Amino acid sequence: MTREIYVVEHKYRPDAQQSAAAMSAELTRQGFHVRRSGPLGEAEIVVVLGGDGTILAATELTRGTEVPIVGINYGHVGFLAEVEPEGLPRVVEQITARQWTLDRRMTMDIDVTLADGSRSRTWTLNEAALDKAGMPMIEVSLGVDGRGVSSFSCDSVLMATPTGSTAYSFSAGGPVVWPDVEAMLLIPVAAHALFTRPLVVGPQSELEIVIDTDGARLVCDGRRELPVAAGSLITARKSDHPVYLARLNDTPFSGRLVKKFDLPVRGWRDRRRR
Incomplete structure (x- = not known):
């Protein structure tokens, strides 16, 4: 049976588009059927040429399946990406040889119940961001597992996953959480209160926000917006539906963290080498 590959590229990056076309031609030459639009079909892996935003867009194709995504970074930090563009030929070789492992990433289900009782639902891999959308501030009350925790005015509140802990949450002062830890984060942004520390709760807990002002918006992964009032x-x-990333090497998360954020590790000594 012909093997299928799905290729997604950044819509506004000519270099990503050119590389996607070249890679698709090479995979086709090797006997693959390459999809570049439409449904996921029987694709065994999705290759994304772009930044984290393009990878997040691709998760809308794969969530609910075990089809993994491998990212080639044509963005800035590209924290979700596996390799830089110069590694593209090696990616083709490893896909051909089925040389990848699965990295399971937790997602969250997000529900909004309006005051009139109507409900809407979506999900997020990185974070759900409730922000003031042009308002001076928003008034919120936070809760965990049905119990109130704090109330205050703020610019924004984030509900993030471990994957999202290195994204908006990180910029807002939240902790970095290793992706194999199943947890949820609640991060107030620029809050006018004494207790505004980020919270980290377990996978069986439920995070809650009650908003007391109009004019806010709720956006998940920078892509999906739900109405709030x-x-x-x-x-x-x-959520019961994770997203899978394909890993092509065994670099631990600590190594990825240091590389992506260019962290100073001067003076570090690996005791195992002594």
């Missing part, structure tokens, strides 16, 4: 209840729970 004064009196809305927003909840986040661990």
Whole structure:
């Protein structure tokens, strides 16, 4: 049976588009059927040429399946990406030889119940961001597992996954959480209160936000927006539908963290080598 590969590229990066076309031609030459639009079909892996935003877009194709995504970084930090563009030929070789491992990433289900009782639902791999959308501030009350925790005015509140802990959450002062830890983060941004520390809760907990002002917006992964208004209840729970990333090497997360953020490790000594 012909093997299928799905290729997604950044819509506005000519270099990513050219590389996607060249890679697709090479895979086709090797006998693969390459999809570049439409449904996922029988694709065994999705190759994304772009930044984290393009990878997040591709997760809308694969979530709910075990089809992994491998990212080639044509963005900036590209934290979700596996290799830089110069590694493209090696990616083709490893795909051909089925040389990858699966990295399971937790997602969250996000529910909004408006004051009139109507409900809407979506999901997120990185974070759900409730922000003021042009308002001076928003008034919120935070809860965990049905119990109130704090109330205050703020610029934004984030509900993030471990994958999202190195994205918006990180910029807002949240902790870095290793991706194999199943947890959810609640991060106030620029809050006017004494207790505004980020919270990290377990996978069986439920995060809750009640918004007391109009004019806010709730955006998941920078892509999916749900309507909110004064009196809305927003909840986040661990989802039963993860996203899978394909790993082509065994570099631990600590190594990826240092490389992507260019962290100073001068003076570090690996005791195992002594």
